[in-house]
Amino acid sequence: MAANREITPSTLSVKDLYWQIDWSKEKCTLCGRCTSVCPVNAIELGVFRKRDIKVGLSKGFVPSNNYETFYGIRQRTAPAYACIGCGMCNMVCPNNAIISMRNDEGDKQRFHIDQGGQPPRRGGRRNDSGSLLDQIKFVRISMLTDPALDAGRHEFQVNTLLGRVLPPEENMKMLREEGWTPPVREIYPLVIGGMSFGALSPPMWEGLQMGVAYLNEQLGMPVRMCTGEGGCPPRLLRSRFIKYVILQIASGYFGWDEIIHAIPEMKEDPCAIEIKYGQGAKPGDGGLLMWNKVTKLISAIRGVPRGVNLPSPPTHQTQYSIEESVAKMIQSMSMAWGFRVPVYPKISASSTSLAVLNNLTRNRYAAGLAIDGEDGGTGAAYNVSMDHMGHPIASNIRDCYNNLLTIGKENEIPLFAGGGIGKNGNLAANAAALIMLGASGVQTGKYVMQAAAGCVGSETQRCNICNIGQCPKGITSQDPRIFRRLDAEKVAERLVDMYLRFDTELKKIMAPLGRSTSLPIGMSDALAISDFNAAERLKIRYVV
Amino acid sequence: MCRLFAVTSKTPLSPMLALEALDVMREGHDGSGVGLFLKDLGGPFEDFKGAPIMSGIFSEGGLKKLDALMMDKGFMTKHKVTFKLDKNPPEGTPKRDIYLIRAYEYPESWDGLSDEERGKRLRDIRLEIRKMGEEKGDMIVFSFWPDVAMIKEIGDPLTVGRYLKLAREELSARIIMAQGRQNTNYAINLYACHPFFLEGFATMTNGENTAFVPIMEYLKTRGNPGYMGFQSDSEVFVQILHYMYKKLGLGIEAYKHIITPLEGDVLENHPDKTLLKNLKQTCRRLIIDGPNCVIGCLPNNSMFMVQDRKKLRPGVVGGKPGIYAFSSEICGLDAVVPDRDKTKDFQPMHLDTVIIDPDRQEVKVWRQTEKLPLQP
Numbered sequence: 036m037a038a039n040r041e042i043t044p045s046t047l048s049v050k051d052l053y054w055q056i057d058w059s060k061e062k063c064t065l066c067g068r069c070t071s072v073c074p075v076n077a078i079e080l081g082v083f084r085k086r087d088i089k090v091g092l093s094k095g096f097v098p099s100n101n102y103e104t105f106y107g108i109r110q111r112t113a114p115a116y117a118c119i120g121c122g123m124c125n126m127v128c129p130n131n132a133i134i135s136m137r138n139d140e141g142d143k144q145r146f147h148i149d150q151g152g153q154p155p156r157r158g159g160r161r162n163d164s165g166s167l168l169d170q171i172k173f174v175r176i177s178m179l180t181d182p183a184l185d186a187g188r189h190e191f192q193v194n195t196l197l198g199r200v201l202p203p204e205e206n207m208k209m210l211r212e213e214g215w216t217p218p219v220r221e222i223y224p225l226v227i228g229g230m231s232f233g234a235l236s237p238p239m240w241e242g243l244q245m246g247v248a249y250l251n252e253q254l255g256m257p258v259r260m261c262t263g264e265g266g267c268p269p270r271l272l273r274s275r276f277i278k279y280v281i282l283q284i285a286s287g288y289f290g291w292d293e294i295i296h297a298i299p300e301m302k303e304d305p306c307a308i309e310i311k312y313g314q315g316a317k318p319g320d321g322g323l324l325m326w327n328k329v330t331k332l333i334s335a336i337r338g339v340p341r342g343v344n345l346p347s348p349p350t351h352q353t354q355y356s357i358e359e360s361v362a363k364m365i366q367s368m369s370m371a372w373g374f375r376v377p378v379y380p381k382i383s384a385s386s387t388s389l390a391v392l393n394n395l396t397r398n399r400y401a402a403g404l405a406i407d408g409e410d411g412g413t414g415a416a417y418n419v420s421m422d423h424m425g426h427p428i429a430s431n432i433r434d435c436y437n438n439l440l441t442i443g444k445e446n447e448i449p450l451f452a453g454g455g456i457g458k459n460g461n462l463a464a465n466a467a468a469l470i471m472l473g474a475s476g477v478q479t480g481k482y483v484m485q486a487a488a489g490c491v492g493s494e495t496q497r498c499n500i501c502n503i504g505q506c507p508k509g510i511t512s513q514d515p516r517i518f519r520r521l522d523a524e525k526v527a528e529r530l531v532d533m534y535l536r537f538d539t540e541l542k543k544i545m546a547p548l549g550r551s552t553s554l555p556i557g558m559s560d561a562l563a564i565s566d567f568n569a570a571e572r573l574k575i576r577y578v579v
Numbered sequence: 580m581c582r583l584f585a586v587t588s589k590t591p592l593s594p595m596l597a598l599e600a601l602d603v604m605r606e607g608h609d610g611s612g613v614g615l616f617l618k619d620l621g622g623p624f625e626d627f628k629g630a631p632i633m634s635g636i637f638s639e640g641g642l643k644k645l646d647a648l649m650m651d652k653g654f655m656t657k658h659k660v661t662f663k664l665d666k667n668p669p670e671g672t673p674k675r676d677i678y679l680i681r682a683y684e685y686p687e688s689w690d691g692l693s694d695e696e697r698g699k700r701l702r703d704i705r706l707e708i709r710k711m712g713e714e715k716g717d718m719i720v721f722s723f724w725p726d727v728a729m730i731k732e733i734g735d736p737l738t739v740g741r742y743l744k745l746a747r748e749e750l751s752a753r754i755i756m757a758q759g760r761q762n763t764n765y766a767i768n769l770y771a772c773h774p775f776f777l778e779g780f781a782t783m784t785n786g787e788n789t790a791f792v793p794i795m796e797y798l799k800t801r802g803n804p805g806y807m808g809f810q811s812d813s814e815v816f817v818q819i820l821h822y823m824y825k826k827l828g829l830g831i832e833a834y835k836h837i838i839t840p841l842e843g844d845v846l847e848n849h850p851d852k853t854l855l856k857n858l859k860q861t862c863r864r865l866i867i868d869g870p871n872c873v874i875g876c877l878p879n880n881s882m883f884m885v886q887d888r889k890k891l892r893p894g895v896v897g898g899k900p901g902i903y904a905f906s907s908e909i910c911g912l913d914a915v916v917p918d919r920d921k922t923k924d925f926q927p928m929h930l931d932t933v934i935i936d937p938d939r940q941e942v943k944v945w946r947q948t949e950k951l952p953l954q955p
Contacts, residue, residue: 181869184889190842206861210853440800442800445793446861446864549787550789550790552866552868552888552889553863553866560792
């Protein structure tokens with residue numbers, strides 16, 4: 036039997052694809068919405084020829100063929116047009132006639148997505164639904180001797196500190212002598228991690244900013260949001276809302292021209308400055324904003340030409356050593372705001388995290404350390420970086436905290452953990468586990484996109500096209516035809532919902548532990564896990 | 580839940596009085612242990628006010644080791660209390676060789692040392708003896724300090740008191756702290772028995788310290804060898820108190836600001852808000868989460884009671900000029916000071932620190948919302 040098309044090494048059938056389109060001829064109205072909404076053009080109008088054989092049993096009946104054509108949906112099989120499973124076709128279909136389904140076996144497209152010698156890139160996540168944080172249980176439940184608290188009625192203090200906290204004796208001495216003490220911010224322990232204006236669409240960014248402002252000013256929750264690498268809109272820089280923002284500077288320095296020019300006109304200081312040395316999703320690699328997202332607005336804010344790829348270098352080109360990075364950059368950033376703003380680095384979790392931390396402990400201007408684990412998300416990265424590079428966050432944060440215990444600086448340098456928190460939806464439980472392992476707070480990005488904006492990404496290779504500007508929900512697109520799908524007001528509303536849920540769930544975790552007066556940082560006696568090796572490694576209780 | 584009783588009186592009292600008060604509250608403790616802290620001693624110890632007193636439990640072999648050590652360090656015995664015990668201890672109480680309360684004369688080489696330096700050396704000797712006794716359990720030392728005696732034992736408080744014949748005249752004190760133990764989390768270890776003592780400070784607690792682990796981890800790295808042990812989650816209270824006085828130079832009025840700092844608008848509107856905010860941030864790891872009632876004694880013989888932020892533990896102070904008592908329950912007060920004005924009994928709440936000065940004339944209540952006194 037001859038094939039109906041040429042067979043080349045990269046000729047794939049639908050069977051070979053990871054995502055397969057299931058289309059129902061009976062339900063389809065041929066409205067064409069699915070084909071127009073598909074962000075990767077994986078489906079198109081299909082013209083099908085059908086043969087109808089007419090046979091009869093009666094004497095003298097002459098059998099005949101009847102050829103017809105009909106129209107429907109055809110899935111394209113070229114690797115470049117492979118379905119991403121985002122499900123937008125189903126979302127727009129008036130009759131629920133189409134849906135993407137997962138292949139029942141290993142796909143073959145993975146071997147062919149390097150056409151032209153280009154390694155595959157994507158946005159999103161590692162696509163591994165396993166989560167050690169989900170396995171951690173809270174076992175020290177207060178019973179009788181110390182009553183459990185009422186999470187709904189009791190007063191709770193859950194805020195944490197961002198900033199260098201001096202040892203008490205030294206701080207008292209400084210107070211008496213009216214000397215300088217490092218700036219410290221009291222903030223909510225769940226920080227919106229760095230997602231840049233550029234990686235995110237204007238309504239997404241605006242929605243997050245509005246939500247953060249509402250949380251602060253209406254609900255009294257000091258939530259902070261990090262800008263990521265890409266600067267900040269000029270009006271926001273000059274508004275009072277900048278105090279809710281953590282400005283990030285990374286190796287590309289995008290947007291910093293604008294920020295520096297705004298300093299004299301700033302009404303308020305920003306919450307903090309985050310110096311990004313690495314991120315968990317692609318450790319040792321710089322940020323990347325692909326050309327199709329560099330629009331007029333983005334190029335203006337970042338101070339770059341339009342329509343060019345913006346790959347940040349893997350490291351800060353102005354520095355050649357950690358000592359320099361820590362000492363010089365932190366100090367110069369502190370100086371820019373008159374030593375009134377905490378400055379802290381963010382690094383990828385790695386086996387060298389301790390070296391960075393030890394350097395920071397010796398610098399009194401270092402306001403903390405954010406560590407991003409391998410499950411962190413990103414707007415664009417090479418598959419190989421995202422899938423194989425990096426270090427899990429749990430043991431990394433634990434090692435760093437234990438190191439601070441050893442040198443007696445556990446309250447001086449707050450550690451912020453990120454990377455895969457809430458990857459399976461358990462945001463509060465994962466955050467609480469990391470806090471009890473020693474983090475002063477956590478950073479989250481992907482969960483915010485999923486909860487506040489309806490990102491369809493999952494840990495199962497769904498969508499992940501944040502990099503090409505075709506985000507089906509308009510979250511990471513710079514195309515107005517796409518991002519108008521996203522209503523900034525609704526994003527703000529959902530962000531507030533998300534934070535209120537987190538707040539309640541965090542209290543529902545703290546209350547049974549008998550904790551309410553302070554965030555239970557380092558309360559490792561409350562934790563347990565049924566994996567013996569993990570328990571040994573994290574120095575927590577082993578239970579079965 | 581453990582039961583606490585403490586009394587501060589112008590005239591020396593027998594420790595049995597405190598044990599009787601505990602017995603009135605016996606529904607609240609299981610007779611698993613008792614701890615006594617005696618300060619501002621009466622009787623024969625009046626004559627040895629400055630002499631450091633060693634309190635502990637020793638085996639015959641342990642005592643020989645102690646004698647050799649103290650001789651080596653140049654300490655001479657000045658006075659001791661001899662316990663002549665019945666052959667059979669009460670049920671649940673182990674048989675011990677020697678209960679030691681012994682006053683020493685300082686070595687000549689210590690002449691001219693500052694009180695601070697003497698205190699450190701006394702602490703180090705106590706820790707050295709404690710370490711020596713860890714291997715065989717033949718030396719248990721509770722305190723080594725002038726004008727302080729301590730007794731701790733496993734068993735029912737009143738029964739143990741009678742067994743040790745604590746009603747004798749030579750044992751009396753103007754300050755007595757006693758705890759009847761309700762064994763919960765930890766194995767019965769005498770070092771886990773309250774009250775806890777460190778360089779002149781003593782505290783005892785009932786309740787559970789849910790923030791124990793982070794607090795312990797923080798104290799361990801504060802550079803004071805006395806911040807150790809941690810057999811009980813309540814031991815940290817005396818260490819926090821010591822740290823606040825010695826390292827931060829703050830008085831008892833600031834204690835609550837460290838263990839249960841103010842929040843929100845109350846803090847924003849406080850006259851000392853800058854100091855308090857700084858304290859709250861820098862001492863964040865010392866914030867307790869209760870539920871705890873803490874009774875303590877300071878080096879100047881002041882006594883105090885505080886509650887955690889949630890105030891989930893009972894605690895009452897009452898009395899009359901010349902004698903005041905702190906108790907878990909009012910019936911404890913009734914047992915010791917029945918003729919007091921009961922309308923003046925005071926139960927401290929989440930912002931209060933109750934202080935009885937050494938003159939024992941009144942109950943002073945310090946609220947966290949008040950301006951702190953001028954710092955020395």
